[in-house]
Amino acid sequence: MGSLPADAHYPDASDRSLVLTHPTAAEKEQTWRLNHGEWGGPLDLATYLEREPFLASTPLAADGGMLHWILTDASPAQSTAQNEKRRVLASCETIRKRVLYVSRSGGEVREGLGYGIGSVYTYPEFRGKKYAARMLRELGVVLKTWPEEEHLRKKDSQTRGQDNGASDGSRPGEQSNAQTKLQMAESKEAVCSALWSDIGKRFYASKGWPVFASGHVEFPSSSLSSLPGICSLLEQSAQPHKTSLTLAPVNTSNLAQLCAEDEAQIRAELVQHARETHRTAFAFAPEYDASEVRGMIATVTNPTNGAAEPDATKAEEKTRMWAVWTRNYGADAASNPAQNTLYILRLVIDNTGTAPSDAKALQLAFDAVLHSALDAARTWHCGAVHLWNPTPAVRALIAGSGVAHRFVDREVDSIPSMMWYGPDGAKNEKEEDAVDWIANEKYCWC
Ligand SMILES: CC(C)(COP(=O)(O)OP(=O)(O)OC[C@H]1O[C@@H](n2cnc3c(N)ncnc32)[C@H](O)[C@@H]1OP(=O)(O)O)[C@@H](O)C(=O)NCCC(=O)NCCS
Known part of the structure; x- marks a missing residue:
C-alpha cells in the first residue's frame, strides 16, 4: 500500500480528483508503521502500534474527538473495483478541543470548538510534491464547518441506514461524557485550529497557521x-x-476541580485582556487526561x-x-x-x-x-x-x-501556530485584527 513502481504516475497536487477523507483501519496501521521512526520515541514498533489506537480511545479523543485524515486519489470503493489500493498521499490527525474567547469588542466569554492538528506526515516516496500542502489547505477550510458537516453526514447515513464510509471508528454525532462540554459550544462552526510545528516557522504559517510565542x-x-x-x-x-x-x-481526585478553578481564572483574564487591549483574547479550556x-x-x-x-x-x-x-x-x-x-x-x-x-x-x-x-x-x-x-x-x-x-x-520544534475562524480577528493579517493567545502553555499541545 502506498508504494509505487519507479515509473509510477504521481498525481499533480492540484488535481481535482484528490480528496481529503478518512483512512481505513489498514491505512492507519500502515501510516503508523511508517511514522514510528518519527514519533515512536522509546517504544518499539509493536508497542507503538498498540499505543496509537489506545490514544484514540482515551476520554478526550474517543467517539469522534480524534479523527484521522488522509489525502488520497480514490475512494475505497473505487480502489476495490479496480482491484488496487488507493494511495495515501499525506496524512494527519485532529483532536477536538474546547476553546474560550472574548472578542475585541468585549462582552462575555464565549465558548466554542477548536481543533488541534497533529502527526502531519507524508510517506517518504510522496514527499516534496505538495501533497501535505494540499491536504492542509483543504483541512483548514473543512475544519471550520466540520461540526455542521458531521451532522449532515450523520443525517445522510441515517437516512440511508448505513455508515458513511468513513472508517475512522468515529460515529459522527455520538459523544462520550468527556465530550459533553463540547456540545455546549455556541456555534456550529469551529473557532480555530492549532498545531505545533516541528519543522520551523514557515511551512504552516504560509498555509494559514501563523506562529505564536514559542519560548x-x-x-x-x-x-x-x-x-x-x-x-x-x-x-x-x-x-x-x-x-x-x-x-x-x-x-x-482533585484534577477536575483544579481544572474548573483554572478555567474560572482564565475566563476572568480573557475578559480583562480584551477590555484593556481591544484585541480578541482566546485560550484553550484546561482539560487534562487524568x-x-x-x-x-x-x-x-x-x-x-x-x-x-x-x-x-x-x-x-x-x-x-x-x-x-x-x-x-x-x-x-x-x-x-x-x-x-x-x-x-x-x-x-x-x-x-x-x-x-x-x-x-x-x-x-x-x-x-x-x-x-x-x-x-x-x-x-x-x-x-x-x-x-x-x-x-x-x-x-x-x-x-x-x-x-x-x-x-524555540525556532524549530513545537511552534504554536493557529488559524482563527472566529469573529473579529480573522487571519492575523493586520495588527489590529490580531488574536492574543492567553495561557499559551504546554497543556494546549496535542
Ligand atoms: C513535513 C512533511 C509532512 C512535508 O510533506 P510534503 O508532502 O513533502 O510537503 P510539501 O511537498 O507540501 O511541501 C514541502 C515543503 O516542506 C518543507 N519541509 C519538509 N520537511 C521539512 C523540515 N524537516 N523542516 C522544514 N521544512 C521542511 C520543504 O522544505 C518544502 O518547503 P517549500 O514548500 O517551501 O519548498 C514531510 O516531509 C514529512 O512527513 N516529514 C516527516 C514528519 C514530519 O516532520 N512532519 C511534520 C511534523 S510538524
Whole structure:
C-alpha cells in the first residue's frame, strides 16, 4: 500500500480528483508503521502500534474527538473495483478541543470548538510534491464547518441506514461524557485550529497557521545540589509563628476541580485582556487526561496579627499555586536522561485568595512547586523541567528561586501556530485584527 513502481504516475497536487477523507483501519496501521521512526520515541514498533489506537480511545479523543485524515486519489470503493489500493498521499490527525474567547469588542466569554492538528506526515516516496500542502489547505477550510458537516453526514447515513464510509471508528454525532462540554459550544462552526510545528516557522504559517510565542524556560534537574530542596522548605516553614507551607499532590481526585478553578481564572483574564487591549483574547479550556498527569499544589498560610498559630480556616490568609506536569521520553530513555523531559503543562497562581500579592508567600509557593517538579524529574530520569511561555510574574518568581535555568526561544520544534475562524480577528493579517493567545502553555499541545 502506498508504494509505487519507479515509473509510477504521481498525481499533480492540484488535481481535482484528490480528496481529503478518512483512512481505513489498514491505512492507519500502515501510516503508523511508517511514522514510528518519527514519533515512536522509546517504544518499539509493536508497542507503538498498540499505543496509537489506545490514544484514540482515551476520554478526550474517543467517539469522534480524534479523527484521522488522509489525502488520497480514490475512494475505497473505487480502489476495490479496480482491484488496487488507493494511495495515501499525506496524512494527519485532529483532536477536538474546547476553546474560550472574548472578542475585541468585549462582552462575555464565549465558548466554542477548536481543533488541534497533529502527526502531519507524508510517506517518504510522496514527499516534496505538495501533497501535505494540499491536504492542509483543504483541512483548514473543512475544519471550520466540520461540526455542521458531521451532522449532515450523520443525517445522510441515517437516512440511508448505513455508515458513511468513513472508517475512522468515529460515529459522527455520538459523544462520550468527556465530550459533553463540547456540545455546549455556541456555534456550529469551529473557532480555530492549532498545531505545533516541528519543522520551523514557515511551512504552516504560509498555509494559514501563523506562529505564536514559542519560548520556554528550562531547569536542569541536576542543578539543585547547592540549594535547599523541598524537605528543607517544609522544615523551615514548620516552625511555630512562621508562615506554613503544605503540599498536596495533584491526582485523579482533585484534577477536575483544579481544572474548573483554572478555567474560572482564565475566563476572568480573557475578559480583562480584551477590555484593556481591544484585541480578541482566546485560550484553550484546561482539560487534562487524568491518566497521564501528575503535579503539586503548594499552599502557604500566613499567621495574621501576631496570632500564635495560623488560622487554617481563614481562606483569605492563604496563597496557593499549583502545577500539573507530564513526562516525555526520547528514543534512548533509559541511558540518556538528556532526551527525557518533564513538561509543566500548566502553572496556576490562584488569585482568588486575599494574599495573592504577598510576595514572600508567592515565592515560597513557587519554590515548593518547582522543587517538587525537579524531584519528580529526577525520579523519572528526566534531565530537565520545561515550562512554556512563563508570564512576567512567573519570570520574577523564577529569578527569585535561585534555581539554575535558561530561557529558550524555540525556532524549530513545537511552534504554536493557529488559524482563527472566529469573529473579529480573522487571519492575523493586520495588527489590529490580531488574536492574543492567553495561557499559551504546554497543556494546549496535542
Ligand atoms: C513535513 C512533511 C509532512 C512535508 O510533506 P510534503 O508532502 O513533502 O510537503 P510539501 O511537498 O507540501 O511541501 C514541502 C515543503 O516542506 C518543507 N519541509 C519538509 N520537511 C521539512 C523540515 N524537516 N523542516 C522544514 N521544512 C521542511 C520543504 O522544505 C518544502 O518547503 P517549500 O514548500 O517551501 O519548498 C514531510 O516531509 C514529512 O512527513 N516529514 C516527516 C514528519 C514530519 O516532520 N512532519 C511534520 C511534523 S510538524
